[in-house]
Amino acid sequence: MNQYPLNPVDFYEDFLSFLRGIEKYGDKPAITTYTSEKEAVTRSYRQLTEDVYALAAAMREKGWQGWHVALAGENSYQWVVAFFASAVLNCPVVLVDIEQSVETIAQMLETADSQVAFASASAAELFAQEADMPKLPLVASGGEYGLPFTSLLEEGRCLLKEHDHFFDTLPAEENLAVIAFTSGTTSASKPVMLSRKGVLHNASSSVAMVATGERLFASLPFYHTYGLTCSVLGPLIVGTHLCINGSLKTMMRDLRLFQPDTMMTVPLIVEMVHRRLAAASQERGLEEELNHKARRRFLRRLLFRKSWKISKMKFSRKCKSSSVGEHIFCRRSLWS
Secondary structure (H helix, E strand, O other): OOOOOOOOOOOOOOHHHHHHHHHHHOOOEEEEEEOOOOOEEEEEHHHHHHHHHHHHHHHHHOOOOOOOEEEEOOOOHHHHHHHHHHHHOOOOEEEEOOOOOHHHHHHHHHHOOOOEEEEOHHHHHHHHHOOOOOOOOEEEOOOOOOEEHHHHHHHHHHHHHHOOOOOOOOOOOOOEEEEEEOOOOOOOOOEEEEEHHHHHHHHHHHHHHOOOOOEEEEOOOOOOHHHHHHHHHHHHHOOOEEEEOOOHHHHHHHHHHHOOOEEEOOHHHHHHHHHHHHHHHHHOOOHHHHHHHHHHHHHHHHHHHHHHHHOHHHHHHHHOOHHHHHHHHHHHHHHO
16 A cells, blocks of 8 residues: 655644644634625634634633533634634533424533533524523524624623733643534434544644645535534644635635635535536536536546556656645546
């Protein structure tokens, strides 16, 4: 079996070390989201870590340190900040699958012993209005229910101005980092407990084996471990610029606007993208031309794979470096 060199990457034991580690990227863009008017809202690594520290300070002041924190809502910048702030305070984070039924969500919250919830506007409305939902302290990133996320963030910023060494006296690390739930495809969703070291080492190992590029498009739900590990934690460790998409309705729009190097996805989304491209090409009368190009590209990929397997050394010498061949192979297989 061939041995390939791993990408250089930092490994972290806890989330406070993780945040202090990514501070080195400073003003480099960290996360971009798009408004309904297609305007880009970009936060740097410096802004991200400052917001996390501010939210953590406010949570600690309210006595939520060590509580089980439920995160419910679509992918968003606020979701990421709430996750890291909870993790810094050694709060086990409960990943709530908002696509489930009301009864299932309520059961998730109770099974995981949730004590406070951070939610999107739609999830906050669900939490507040449904009688079956456990009544928890609620922080909402929008809407009319719960404590506004922005208010809590501003409260934390004021606390940090008063106390420069707010995180110097954190308690002993709690090993439990995340409580995730199985998809429930064949039976009821079951909780899975993940350790801090396990989550962080898994994220670092993922980017050690697969380079994410400079710009990554993240549309997979963060309440699934694949989306959280490979679309958020791993890319941030290596200083990647993320585009967070929270809705399938705006996925194609955000994808065009952001123009990423890499897209974390699953076959279902790839098929959807293919169908939309096919429909657009047919509408514009480009179907035959694209099919011809696709057939030529397939033949090139087939020949490339054969040359890769049979005469790797010859190809490597021709490219002066085997890494060049790997790069081309990855790029062609990604966009073809």
